[in-house]
Every structure is written in C-alpha cells, then in structure tokens.
Amino acid sequence: MKESPKNIIALHNVSKTHKIKGEVIIALENISLNIAQGETIAITGPSGSGKSSLLHLMGCLDTPTRGEIIIDNTPTTELRDSALAKLRNTTIGFVFQFFYLQPNLNVADNIGLPAMFKHEKQDAIDARTHKLISSVNIAELADRHPSELSGGQIQRTAVARALMNNPKIILADEPTGNLDPESSEAVMQLLLAANREFDTTIIVATHDQAIANRMQRTIKLNHGVIQ
Numbered sequence: 531m532k533e534s535p536k537n538i539i540a541l542h543n544v545s546k547t548h549k550i551k552g553e554v555i556i557a558l559e560n561i562s563l564n565i566a567q568g569e570t571i572a573i574t575g576p577s578g579s580g581k582s583s584l585l586h587l588m589g590c591l592d593t594p595t596r597g598e599i600i601i602d603n604t605p606t607t608e609l610r611d612s613a614l615a616k617l618r619n620t621t622i623g624f625v626f627q628f629f630y631l632q633p634n635l636n637v638a639d640n641i642g643l644p645a646m647f648k649h650e651k652q653d654a655i656d657a658r659t660h661k662l663i664s665s666v667n668i669a670e671l672a673d674r675h676p677s678e679l680s681g682g683q684i685q686r687t688a689v690a691r692a693l694m695n696n697p698k699i700i701l702a703d704e705p706t707g708n709l710d711p712e713s714s715e716a717v718m719q720l721l722l723a724a725n726r727e728f729d730t731t732i733i734v735a736t737h738d739q740a741i742a743n744r745m746q747r748t749i750k751l752n753h754g755v756i757q
Contacts, residue, residue, distance in 0.1 A: 537600075538698055538731050539565040539588055544597030546583055546754075557583040558754045561597070567698065568729040570722070572742035575751035581735040582703055584751065588733065589622050589701045590614045602698060619647050623692030623730075625685070625702040625721075631676040637687050638663065638672040644694040662690040666720055682713025689720045693730075700724060702734045706741065718744065 546558040558580045565571055573581045586592040587599060590606055599606045602621050606614065623644075631640045642659040663669045666686040676684055685705065692700050700721060706714035718741060724730040734741060742748050750757040 535566040535568055536603075537564045538567040538569075538602055539563075539733075540598075540600040541587070542598040542600075544587065544594045544599060546580075546587060546592070547595045556754050558587070558594075561754075561756060563749065563756065565731060565733065567731055568725065569747060570725050570732045570745040571734070572745040572748045573733065573735040573751060574737070574739070574742050574748055575757075577737075579751040580754040581751055583754075585701050585703050585733065585735050588699075589624060590618050619644060620695060621698050623695065623697035623700040625688050625692045625700065625705045625717075631684060631687060631691075633676050636673050636675055637668060637679070640676070640687055641690045641694055644691060648695065658694065662693055666690045667716075680713075681709055682716065685709060685713065685717050686720070689717060693724060696728065697730065699731045699733065702732070704735060704737070706736070706738065714741075 541561050541563050544558060544561040545556070548555045548557060561584065573584060575581055583592070587594055588601070590601065594607065597607075601617060604617060606617065609617070632643065635643065638659050641662055642655045645655045645658065660669075663672055666689060668683055668686050668690075671679065671683060671687075676687070679687070689705075692702075702721060705721070706717055709717065721732050721734070722744070725732050732745070734745065736742055
C-alpha cells in the first residue's frame with residue numbers, strides 16, 4: 531500500500547486581525563487546512579479576501595492572532611524571529627507580483643542571495659546560480675541589473691532566486707499579474723517543472739482561473755474564510 535505524502539503545511543483554527551484607527555479588521559477567520567508535500571495549490575478569491583494574508587502566514591512573514599501553524603513538522607507560533615528567518619530561508623521560496631529584486635545587484639547576485647544567508651561556499655553558490663540562470667533561459671543577462679530587464683526577465687530571475695536553496699515550498703503571490711501571456715506561461719512552466727522534478731510544493735495566489743485550473747487543488751477564500 532502506497533504511503534500517503536506527509537503534510538508540509540498545517541493550519542489549525544488560524545485567525546488574523548488588524549487594528550486600524552481603533553477598528554478591528556478581520557483578515558482571516560478560523561482557517562484550518564492541510565497541504566501535502568508535493569501538492570500544487572491555487573488560492574483564489576476577490577481582492578481583500580485574504581489571499582496575501584494567508585500566504586504571508588504560511589511563509590512565516592507574519593504571525594497569526596490566534597491558532598497554530600506547522601511548517602515542515604515545526605510549530606512556528608512560538609519561534610523567535612531568528613528561528614523563523616532560518617526556517618524561511620531553508621524551507622520556503624517566495625515569488626511576488628512586484629518582484630522585490632535588489633536594484634543594486636545584478637541578475638546573478640540576486641539569484642545567489644538566499645544561499646549567502648546560509649553561509650555556503652562561494653564556489654557552490656556560483657555553480658548553482660549558473661545552473662539556475664541557464665534553466666530559466668536568462669544566462670546572457672547575468673551581469674545586468676533589474677532596471678535593464680523586461681518584466682518577464684525580472685520574474686524569471688525571481689523564480690530562479692526562489693529555487694536557489696532547493697526549498698520544499700514555493701509561495702507565489704500573483705506571480706503573473708504584471709506579465710504578458712508569453713512571459714506568464716514561461717513562469718508557470720518553471721514553477722510546475724520544480725514540482726515535477728523536485729516534488730516542490732507550489733502554492734499560488736491568483737485571480738486567473740486559467741492558472742488555478744492547472745493546480746491540483748483550489749482553496750477559495752471570501753471575507754477571510756474558506757468557502
């Protein structure tokens with residue numbers, strides 16, 4: 531009998547609220563879900579439904595107001611900031627709609643940056659960077675800076691950066707939202723290839739139903755709750 535894949539992410543009764551000018555705003559309310567290693571997941575819903583808030587919690591970029599979050603068998607709620615940063619850097623890769631590349635670094639250095647925080651040897655960083663640049667078809671752009679790239683080239687760089695530390699999870703927040711159809715398809719192919727080749731769990735927040743249809747499962751949010 532084939533063993534079921536383990537959960538790489540588990541949320542138990544998670545809520546997130548913000549206080550703005552004395553008013554309590556509910557971003558997420560009583561969210562419980564399990565995501566298995568190697569799944570591809572779409573998170574959908576209208577603007578303001580909580581998609582980005584959920585990604586930020588799963589990526590340890592934010593902490594819940596209530597509830598428990600377990601990432602790769604590690605309960606995160608009580609972790610110190612330094613431990614959360616280590617978990618993010620070793621386990622999770624991020625791809626954002628607005629890229630967040632370092633403008634003063636060239637493409638190669640942007641891609642290699644996550645490995646530098648792991649204090650890897652430079653030769654190992656350079657070798658993996660070269661492999662990733664080639665895999666996303668931007669080898670000729672290695673010495674360019676973000677301001678010299680198109681949107682599609684920037685997002686390919688961001689995907690390669692997300693893959694740098696061989697993460698178990700990639701979280702992508704509207705990764706194709708600012709791209710033309712050809713660049714969007716290239717980015718999706720890169721993410722799905724990581725899933726096929728390395729069993730990377732891919733979680734994409736998107737408004738695009740065509741992208742959601744390519745994922746194995748869809749989580750629909752509305753007003754901070756799962757529908």
